[in-house]
Amino acid sequence: MVEETLDPADWETLRVLARRVVDDAINYTRDVRDRPLWQDMPPEVRTRFRSPAPQKGRPLAEVYDDLVTNLLPYPMGNIHPRFWMWYMGSSNFTGALGDFLAAIIGSNLGGGDHAxxxxxxxxxxxxxxxxxxxxxxxxxxxxxxxxxxxxxxxxxxxxxxxxxxxxxxxxxxxxxxxxxxxxxxxxxxxxxxxxxxxxxxxxxxxxxxxxxxxxxxxxxxxxxxxxxxxxxxxxxxxxxxxxxxxxxxxxxxxxxxxxxxxxxxxxxxxxxxxxxxxxxxxxxxxx
Ligand SMILES: Cc1ncc(COP(=O)(O)O)c(C=O)c1O
Incomplete structure (x- = not known):
């Protein structure tokens, strides 16, 4: 019997992509001052967020490329040092690493005997x-x-x-x-x-x-x-x-x-x- 699993087909491909995501995230945080605080989304980007739910899966790398093109350039702007619109939390790279590990371990904090x-x-x-x-x-x-x-x-x-x-x-x-x-x-x-x-x-x-x-x-x-x-x-x-x-x-x-x-x-x-x-x-x- 073939075991069904959500594991990736190839852990090494995942490792390469994950490293790219972390590298991109570090650069994104480091270079925040070089980008505009906010920019309007072109209509073709906005339209992508109105499309119906996909019926078929896509390779993770392709989905990530989509995010690089259509999400990262259009932030709210609150991590930018010149965000003076109102009082709002910023992001924090250390915290993001913590969030990542929390999602990896996937704990339910309703109780239980665990760390x-x-x-x-x-x-x-x-x-x-x-x-x-x-x-x-x-x-x-x-x-x-x-x-x-x-x-x-x-x-x-x-x-x-x-x-x-x-x-x-x-x-x-x-x-x-x-x-x-x-x-x-x-x-x-x-x-x-x-x-x-x-x-x-x-x-x-x-x-x-x-x-x-x-x-x-x-x-x-x-x-x-x-x-x-x-x-x-x-x-x-x-x-x-x-x-x-x-x-x-x-x-x-x-x-x-x-x-x-x-x-x-x-x-x-x-x-x-x-x-x-x-x-x-x-x-x-x-x-
Ligand atoms: C004084 C004060 N109370 C409550 C809130 C609501 O917090 P949250 O947006 O995390 O729900 C805010 C958010 O800006 C706030 O400034």
Whole structure:
């Protein structure tokens, strides 16, 4: 019986191609300054991305040539040193090698007794150490800021609800929960409160000052008004590096306010692609 396999027909041909890919990638990274930051795709290139799914396989080298011609010359531009459009992560060659090995080993990090799962836990522990978090705290690595914020805000919602919200659902709340962020807040927070079933109105946009930082007097006012209206203020989302200007809210003052008011503090930022860190301060306690 012939064994079916996804192995290449010839490992040596693969080795030659793989070396070419790495050489090209090094040159591409080294020579980034010599290329335009961005260029428009000619119509014939754009058309290639509209073609139907291929019915037959093609040699890998041919597919790679396609990428060299049709992908690499038309990047977003964010790895270019003159990419000044907005705040966005760049690439990193060491990280790319790590990604390559991660894809080679193909681990599932849902659990199991294996080294990749240990690395995952170790990185979270290192982050805790760097942030001065207690050893008993926990965390998880996610795909980026939007996912990190969604998870952090979900924890805030569940903890601040005063009920077993995971079991009972939003319908069992005594009063609608309210979250607060500056008007410079990233759009992923709106997506998060919508996905959490609280609705966009649950996210109050507090005006920002001339430096694009949250106006604390305004925060005090809106929280007091919401309490008076019978709503349930739950969480302040402070930003440590807004997407428009990189402004950093007055984190210490907001933390004091949250401690005094018994609110959850969620900090978005401290990242680019690594994700957000959320922090909770209880009234007069674990600061
Ligand atoms: C402050 C802030 N929060 C959240 C995000 C969303 O992160 P991601 O694009 O990784 O989902 C960004 C992205 O630029 C951001 O700048």
């Amino acid at each position: 990749a799962a240990e690395i995952d836990k170790q990185v979270v522990n290192w982050l805790k150490e760097m942030m001065g978090y207690p050893a008993t705290s926990s965390g998880t690595l996610v795909s980026g800021g939007s996912m990190a914020n969604l998870i952090g805000l979900t924890v805030a919602r569940n903890q601040m609800s005063g009920i077993d919200l995971r079991e009972l659902g939003l319908g069992a709340l005594n009063a609608p929960l309210r979250f607060y962020g500056s008007d410079q807040i990233h759009s992923c927070h709106q997506i998060a409160v919508e996905a959490m079933g609280m609705g966009n109105r649950a996210l109050c946009r507090v005006p920002s000052d001339a430096a694009c930082r949250m106006d604390l007097a305004a925060l005090h006012r809106v929280v007091a008004n919401d309490r008076a209206a019978g709503l349930h203020p739950a969480c302040v989302i402070a930003t440590a590096g807004t997407v428009n200007t990189g402004a950093i809210d007055d984190l210490a003052a907001i933390a004091d306010f949250c401690a005094d008011e018994g609110l959850w503090l969620h900090v978005d930022g401290l990242h680019q692609q690594q994700g957000a860190i959320h922090v909770r301060f209880q009234r007069g306690s674990d600061r």
